[in-house]
Amino acid sequence: MAPVPSFPVKVGHIDDVQELKKNKPTSIPERFVRDMIERPKLGTVTTPSSCNLNIPVVDLSKIMNSQDEIMKLSTSCEEWGFFQVINHGIDLDLLEKMEKIAMEFFMLPLEEKQKYPMAPGTVQGYGQAFVFSEDQKLDWCNMFALGVEPHFIRNPKLWPTKPLDFSETVDIYSREIRKLCKNLLKYIAISLELNEDIFEEMFGLAVQAVRINYYPECPRPDLVLGLSPHSDGSALTVLQQGKGSSVGLQILKDNVWVPVQPIPNALVINIGDTIEVLTNGRYKSVEHRAVTHQEKDRLSIVTFYAPSYEIELGPLPELVDENNPCKYKRYNHGDYSMHYVTNKLQGKKTLEFAKIYNN
Numbered sequence: 630m631a632p633v634p635s636f637p638v639k640v641g642h643i644d645d646v647q648e649l650k651k652n653k654p655t656s657i658p659e660r661f662v663r664d665m666i667e668r669p670k671l672g673t674v675t676t677p678s679s680c681n682l683n684i685p686v687v688d689l690s691k692i693m694n695s696q697d698e699i700m701k702l703s704t705s706c707e708e709w710g711f712f713q714v715i716n717h718g719i720d721l722d723l724l725e726k727m728e729k730i731a732m733e734f735f736m737l738p739l740e741e742k743q744k745y746p747m748a749p750g751t752v753q754g755y756g757q758a759f760v761f762s763e764d765q766k767l768d769w770c771n772m773f774a775l776g777v778e779p780h781f782i783r784n785p786k787l788w789p790t791k792p793l794d795f796s797e798t799v800d801i802y803s804r805e806i807r808k809l810c811k812n813l814l815k816y817i818a819i820s821l822e823l824n825e826d827i828f829e830e831m832f833g834l835a836v837q838a839v840r841i842n843y844y845p846e847c848p849r850p851d852l853v854l855g856l857s858p859h860s861d862g863s864a865l866t867v868l869q870q871g872k873g874s875s876v877g878l879q880i881l882k883d884n885v886w887v888p889v890q891p892i893p894n895a896l897v898i899n900i901g902d903t904i905e906v907l908t909n910g911r912y913k914s915v916e917h918r919a920v921t922h923q924e925k926d927r928l929s930i931v932t933f934y935a936p937s938y939e940i941e942l943g944p945l946p947e948l949v950d951e952n953n954p955c956k957y958k959r960y961n962h963g964d965y966s967m968h969y970v971t972n973k974l975q976g977k978k979t980l981e982f983a984k985i986y987n988n
C-alpha cells in the first residue's frame with residue numbers, strides 16, 4: 630500500500646490552473662505568486678561556467694561494450710545526478726502513444742478529471758500534490774498520479790476509462806520503463822564496481838508510480854513555479870518530456886539553475902534519494918524544479934522506481950571507508966516514503982531524515 634498521512638490536512642482553496650488559464654487572466658492569484666527569493670530568473674543565467682552546460686547524454690546501445698560509456702554514466706551520476714539516455718530500447722511509438730493519452734486526459738472537461746480526485750495530503754489522483762496547509766504557495770501545474778506498483782493492479786476508482794486505451798497504454802509503458810530501470814541499475818552497479826545484481830536483489834518487489842505533470846501557459850512565468858524545487862524520493866526517476874513542449878525542467882548545479890534542453894526521443898534519468906543513500910552520497914540526488922512559459926504549455930510523464938516498502942537500507946559497506954565515513958543512517962524505505970509524501974517539496978530537506986550530522 631502506498632503511504633497515506635494519518636493526520637488531517639487542510640489545504641484551503643486550490644484553483645485548477647487550466648481553468649484559470651481559460652479566463653485569460655492578466656494577473657496571477659496570490660497563492661501562486663512566489664516570494665522574491667523563489668522566483669525564477671528567466672532568461673538570465675549568470676554564471677558563465679554553467680550557462681552553456683547541458684546534462685550528459687548516455688547511449689544505452691553502447692554501454693554493454695564501452696568502458697567510456699560506463700565512465701560517462703558514472704561522471705553523470707556523481708557530478709550531475711542527471712543524464713539523458715538515448716537508444717534506450719523503448720519503442721518510440723509507445724512513447725508517442727503515452728504522450729497522446731496523457732495529453733488527452735488533461736484536455737478532458739474538469740468534471741471528468743475530478744472523478745479521480747487527489748485527496749488532500751496524498752499523492753495519487755488528479756490535483757496538486759504536496760500541499761499541506763492553507764497558506765502554502767501553489768505550483769502552476771496540474772498532476773495526475775497513479776501507483777502502478779507492484780503487480781500493476783489497477784484501482785478502478787483511480788484509473789480512467791477515458792481516454793479509451795488509457796490504462797492499457799500506462800500498463801505497457803510502465804512495464805517497459807521497469808525494464809529500463811532494472812537495466813540502468815545494473816549499469817549503475819557496474820559503474821560503482823559492485824555486483825551487477827546488487828540493487829535488483831536488494832529492492833525486492835520494486836514500487837513504481839507514474840505522475841503526469843501538465844503545465845499550462847502562464848501569463849507571468851517570472852512570478853510562479855511550475856513545480857517547487859525538490860529531489861526525488863525514488864531510487865531512479867525516468868522523465869519523458871512532451872514533444873513540442875516548452876523547456877521547463879531546471880536542475881541546480883553549482884548554485885545555478887541549469888535548464889535541461891530536450892533531445893528528441895531521449896529520456897531524462899535522475900538519481901533519487903535512495904541511490905544517494907545507498908552510495909553514501911557518491912551518486913547525487915540533485916535538486917530540480919520546473920518553470921513555466923508565457924506562450925507554450927508543457928507535459929512531462931514521470932516514473933518513480935523505488936525499493937519495496939519493507940526494505941531496510943543504508944549506505945553500502947563497499948562505499949564506506951575512512952575517507953568516506955558513513956553519511957546516512959539505516960532506515961526502512963516505507964518510513965522514508967511516508968516522510969517524503971507527508972512533507973511539502975522543499976529542496977533536499979526530506980533527505981535530512983536520513984542524514985548523520987556528527988562527522
Ligand SMILES: O=C(O)CCC(=O)C(=O)O
Nearest residue numbers: 840842877878919929931
Ligand atoms: O516536469 C518536470 O520536468 C519535472 C517533474 C519532476 O521533477 C517530478 O515530477 O518529480
Ligand SMILES: [Fe+2]
Nearest residue numbers: 859860861917
Ligand atoms: Fe522530480
